[in-house]
Each structure stands twice: as structure tokens, then as C-alpha cells.
Amino acid sequence: MADKDGLKVAKDYQIDTAFGNQKAFYVKGCNNLDWGVKKHLSNIFDPKSGNTxxxxxxxxxxxxxxxxxxxxxxxxxxxxxxxxxxxxxxxxxxxxxxxxxxxxxxxxxxxxxxxxxxxxxxxxxxxxxxxxxx
Structure with missing residues (x-):
């Protein structure tokens, strides 16, 4: 339920921590592609080597x-x-x-x-x- 009456502890949005999915993508040259394309590529390429x-x-x-x-x-x-x-x-x-x-x-x-x-x-x-x- 929403904190309508101020009963819950204040929210901590951890603004000093980097966003979770901003790490480099392991397929060379594909860092700025959209999520869907990266998802398809992640099915094809090995995340450890970047090869297939x-x-x-x-x-x-x-x-x-x-x-x-x-x-x-x-x-x-x-x-x-x-x-x-x-x-x-x-x-x-x-x-x-x-x-x-x-x-x-x-x-x-x-x-x-x-x-x-x-x-x-x-x-x-x-x-x-x-x-x-x-």
C-alpha cells in the first residue's frame, strides 16, 4: 500500500549506484543497440567469449x-x-x-x-x- 500517512521509512533510490543494465554488451559494436536486438544476439553469442x-x-x-x-x-x-x-x-x-x-x-x-x-x-x-x- 502507498505511504499515504508517512508511516513507512523514507525511500532510498540509491542514486549513487549505476543503473543495473548499463554494463558493456559483450558483442563488439552492439553496446547502443535496442534491448530486443541485444536479446536476440545474446541467444546467438556466447557471453564469455563473444563468439558463436x-x-x-x-x-x-x-x-x-x-x-x-x-x-x-x-x-x-x-x-x-x-x-x-x-x-x-x-x-x-x-x-x-x-x-x-x-x-x-x-x-x-x-x-x-x-x-x-x-x-x-x-x-x-x-x-x-x-x-x-x-
């Missing part, structure tokens, strides 16, 4: 299956303990990654559903920020 191990297995949608990655459902789960971020297409993630996986996900989003020609230049890649703001 990203495993990209999104090549199959335009190059065909990669040697050794024909069965993603057998290979990817074995690699999860050594990987910080998984980069794949929606279909690949849904078929080989359990929903309770704690690794960060970098989802491949593009405007093409398949490749007809050998030239990939007409393809338009959308960043995750463009996708979320659309």
Missing part, C-alpha cells in the same frame, strides 16, 4: 543434398551440443530439430521456393528484421 558456432545446413534447397547431410534427422541432433546456432530452412528445421531444442535458430527466408535456372542473382534475401516488421 553457427552450423548452416540450408544449402540443400538450391544445391541438392550435401554429401554427409542426406539424412538431417540423423546428423543434426548429434551436432547440437557443439553448436550455438542452427541455420536452416523451415522444412529442414521442422523435420530434424525437436521443438524443445535450446539452440538459437537462424531461419533462412527468401522469396524463391525453388531454383529453375543456374543463376541465383534474381533471388531476393530478406533479413529477419524485414520479415518481422512486415
Amino acid at each position: 558456432v553457427m552450423f548452416a545446413f540450408n544449402h540443400g534447397y538450391f544445391m541438392g543434398s550435401t554429401a554427409g547431410l542426406e539424412r538431417l534427422d540423423l546428423v543434426i541432433p548429434k551436432l547440437l551440443p557443439a553448436v550455438d546456432v542452427l541455420m536452416g530452412t523451415r522444412g529442414a528445421l521442422r523435420t530434424c530439430i525437436s521443438p524443445d531444442c535450446k539452440n538459437a535458430i537462424a531461419l533462412r527466408v527468401s522469396s524463391c521456393s525453388s531454383i529453375i535456372n543456374e543463376d541465383l542473382s534474381p533471388e531476393v534475401m530478406l533479413s529477419i528484421w524485414e520479415t518481422l516488421s512486415a
